Amino acid sequence: LVDWADEEGARFGRSLMGSAASAGALDAETELAHLVDRQGVKLPDALAENGITLDGMQTARGYFDTLDAVAYLELHIEQGPVLEAMKKPVGVVLGTMGVERYNLRFIGQAAHSGAAPIHLRKDAFLAAAEFALACREISIKYSGKTPRTRVVATCGVVKVEPNFVTAVPGSTEISIDLRALDAKVLKRMLADSQRASQKAAKKHLVKVTWSPLLHITPRLFDETLMKLVRASIKEVTGSAPELPSGPLHDAAEMAAVVPTAMVFAMSSPGISHTRLEDTPVPALDKSIRAFLLTVDRTLEHFAR
């Protein structure tokens, strides 16, 4: 049983800190030494309060190897609306999606909303709007009909300048977050969205630049373990729906070093990171039973 340090990265911004260290995927000195929380506390000082040092974290992978772990299993809430929409309390997680995240800046020319005729405008916001709608179409184009082939595209940040009622927007910043379980599909989505941004920029006579924010490789879970998860959930609930995980989890780090699988408990409503979200008790009960059954079966499997 493991209690990972700081899956969310809420205090210092670095997610999956404990699991990444244990997987040997974290260079503590380079990635953590400079981090400071909102109250100005340095990460190394916060670690020291708990008897941990950056150097100590570098020994985590070595320690993990001495455990000789045969599998990693994780139970988590879905943080999404898929199971609730299907009216299913528990699901098999296929893996964590890869992420391509960029910030775009469309640069046109601010102008007076009354004085500038439409055909002489260089409206940066309209270009960003076309881009956002095109990205939605791209996500629909690449989404297959199975949970494994579902993809998403999101424009979450939009900042318009000068942001006046009477000004044609001269520049617009917009973020794009693309996710897919299949690395090849993710690559094609990125190429399509880059073309869409060029097309939108051309139509509205503006320029566009791309700045990278984050790149994460998809992590698929272990087929053998997933079979055990599937059978266990089916035994407890009657059916075992499959779904990818859009959010990252500690399981994503573990998947690189040990056979890994995950179970999702239904969220209601599945809107993530809010007190409004809950897992109804019957679904929680079924999830825990299915998870413990998976643990038993995994132990049996590896004892053979």
Add this chain to the structure above:
Amino acid sequence: LVDWADEEGARFGRSLMGSAASAGALDAETELAHLVDRQGVKLPDALAENGITLDGMQTARGYFDTLDAVAYLELHIEQGPVLEAMKKPVGVVLGTMGVERYNLRFIGQAAHSGAAPIHLRKDAFLAAAEFALACREISIKYSGKTPRTRVVATCGVVKVEPNFVTAVPGSTEISIDLRALDAKVLKRMLADSQRASQKAAKKHLVKVTWSPLLHITPRLFDETLMKLVRASIKEVTGSAPELPSGPLHDAAEMAAVVPTAMVFAMSSPGISHTRLEDTPVPALDKSIRAFLLTVDRTLEHFAR
């Protein structure tokens, strides 16, 4: 010759203060008494420093009537790119456009960018993006081929919430500013854009509300005076292009109480309210000569 107080409204936010008072279109007590500038100075105190009172302003219309003015003529920079694009130094202004200005709020549901499948999203920004692009199409649909029938639509303010890279936007505020010289056309543009907002909201499973910001009636200039303006500009420059004014001017207030016309001098670049904008000296020279010729001809006309 008149030097109007505060055409721009830059300090207290109320545009056309002097001309509106002189046209009897300003209720100083109701509209001005409560206004305060960014340094906390009250408008009545700023007036007092210059020997003026709110009560005194209410006498402006009476004073204007004693002048027995026969016409009002104004020379202004275009603040737009039209004359420069036409390579013309001076133009005849047809009138000031009417304005319909609203703030819209699209309300959906914030969700995790990875966890929420596209078909279960209520993305408020995508609805706002569809609305903005539809408004551009509406302005193209209602724009005729003549300067008199040119119309514009602008979304200048866009505010997305929660504005996180990893969040589907739960709500989006967007402004719309519609302008036309023809009041009937303006009304139709507004009805079309209201329908477009409903359609966008429906497509993205969100709600939309409208809040009024500003309503201004179109003000067309005097046909007789425009003939004199046209002839004068033609005499000085060889041709007299016509164009509407998107921005408001003191002439808009005067048009309600006395025959009024305006001359525009070319702006380069025509982007408004920036130090980058200028009127090249040859264009300035021709504008002034055309304006003075108009003044002479107007005096002649009314002396008959």
